[in-house]
Amino acid sequence: MNDYRPKIAIIGGIETGKTSTIQMLWEESIYDYCCQDQIHNFSVSEMVDGRDIVDFEVYELPRINYTSDSWIDKPSVRTRLEEADVILYVLTCDEVAINSRRNYLQTIFETINLKENVVFLIAFGMADWVLFPEEASNFEVPEVFEVKLPQIKTLLKKVQLVYTEFASFIKYDPTFSVASVVPYSNVVKWNLDELKYQIWNGLVLAINNDVFDDSLPTVVLSGKTGCGKTSTINAIWNGNLATSRVASCTKFPAVIRVSDVFNGQKVVFNLVDLPGIAESLEANSLYWDFYYKFIKKASLLLCLTQADRRAYKQDQLYYGDLITNKILRKDQNIVLGINQADLLFKSSEHLDGIDLHSIDDDDVIIHDKIKDFYDNVYAEIFDGFDNVTKDSVVIYSVLQRWHLNNLKSKIYNLIF
Numbered sequence: 001m002n003d004y005r006p007k008i009a010i011i012g013g014i015e016t017g018k019t020s021t022i023q024m025l026w027e028e029s030i031y032d033y034c035c036q037d038q039i040h041n042f043s044v045s046e047m048v049d050g051r052d053i054v055d056f057e058v059y060e061l062p063r064i065n066y067t068s069d070s071w072i073d074k075p076s077v078r079t080r081l082e083e084a085d086v087i088l089y090v091l092t093c094d095e096v097a098i099n100s101r102r103n104y105l106q107t108i109f110e111t112i113n114l115k116e117n118v119v120f121l122i123a124f125g126m127a128d129w130v131l132f133p134e135e136a137s138n139f140e141v142p143e144v145f146e147v148k149l150p151q152i153k154t155l156l157k158k159v160q161l162v163y164t165e166f167a168s169f170i171k172y173d174p175t176f177s178v179a180s181v182v183p184y185s186n187v188v189k190w191n192l193d194e195l196k197y198q199i200w201n202g203l204v205l206a207i208n209n210d211v212f213d214d215s216l217p218t219v220v221l222s223g224k225t226g227c228g229k230t231s232t233i234n235a236i237w238n239g240n241l242a243t244s245r246v247a248s249c250t251k252f253p254a255v256i257r258v259s260d261v262f263n264g265q266k267v268v269f270n271l272v273d274l275p276g277i278a279e280s281l282e283a284n285s286l287y288w289d290f291y292y293k294f295i296k297k298a299s300l301l302l303c304l305t306q307a308d309r310r311a312y313k314q315d316q317l318y319y320g321d322l323i324t325n326k327i328l329r330k331d332q333n334i335v336l337g338i339n340q341a342d343l344l345f346k347s348s349e350h351l352d353g354i355d356l357h358s359i360d361d362d363d364v365i366i367h368d369k370i371k372d373f374y375d376n377v378y379a380e381i382f383d384g385f386d387n388v389t390k391d392s393v394v395i396y397s398v399l400q401r402w403h404l405n406n407l408k409s410k411i412y413n414l415i416f
Helices: 018-026 075-083 098-110 133-137 149-171 192-211 229-237 281-296 313-324 341-345 364-381 404-415
Strands: 007-012 030-036 039-048 052-060 086-092 119-125 181-183 218-223 254-262 265-273 300-306 333-339 393-395
Touching: 007 018, 007 075, 007 192, 018 039, 018 052, 018 192, 039 075, 039 192, 052 192, 086 098, 086 192, 098 149, 119 149, 119 192, 149 181, 181 192, 192 254, 218 229, 218 281, 229 254, 229 265, 229 300, 229 333, 229 404, 281 313, 300 313, 300 404, 313 364, 333 364, 333 404, 341 364, 364 393, 393 404
Parallel strands: 007 052, 007 086, 086 119, 119 181, 218 265, 218 300, 300 333, 333 393
Antiparallel strands: 030 039, 039 052, 254 265
């Protein structure tokens, strides 16, 4: 497991809700606390979807005084900002001086050395003042509430306005977008999951950047949700990534640095487990940046499917898009993996299938599956890719640990 502890710096003006936001997000996950130089330091250990337990630090910095430079003149404030992997700027939905806030923060950022891959998020709080203005003005908390379309439209306009003002911050954070401005409410516990998701995204990015080594070969696993990408990693490389039979566990890419022995020599490479394709339309749109970033760097792409699937339209669209946009190139190594071969042998006579170790390598069912898989699907997808042939196909079973060495050897022979 990676030992890197990402750091989150939370900043904002007076009465913006920094402390209450920390409590709402992590109160049950904080295991240590200290305060030094007016900076509140929370040590957090939290289950991040698809990543198991992640340990990280949350720093609540002193409130910003927008009329003075005294805030950034404090060495401890400057240090925490420069060390931060994620900067969470808490701004309220009733803020009227957005332009001046932007100018102040931009001046600060220009005077310090932010991390190259820092993630900048705007926590756009107190959304209840927009969603439920009457109750909020009377300091009431609706026990049952319905978010109505006119209020949502008003809130989204405010979000767009904030994003437009801060759009230039893309020079500090290349991933900064309108999704980086997250409206939420602590009072009615609204949209906190989305805020946490965006923070998790920054944490995982920091961990992956710490692990990923551009000088090493990179193996990337890609395929539909449920085809067994993560379980394949766990089985072949003794990983301990989270898996589930009922839900997609890989919500973010997992980057692992693998050390192994091949042909008597030590080999080291990056191994990347991508979120599954075709999980949902919303998920696909969130994951595209992950797909593009890591597949473009792949020395070898392992395209996975499962043996009992016959619907490949999503695969065709997915890989076609990667090829059209020159993310997936003809000079990259590609292996076509078929997991769960045991599913091919289930029948009324053999409800649990058969022992795959008892069949011959030229078994007719296995042979026909490989032929159907390649001839009717992937030969068309990878038309013009001279290095993708029927020999690129490896069928195996994680459940029965069958042909795992065949898959591993195929990968190693191509990249080493």
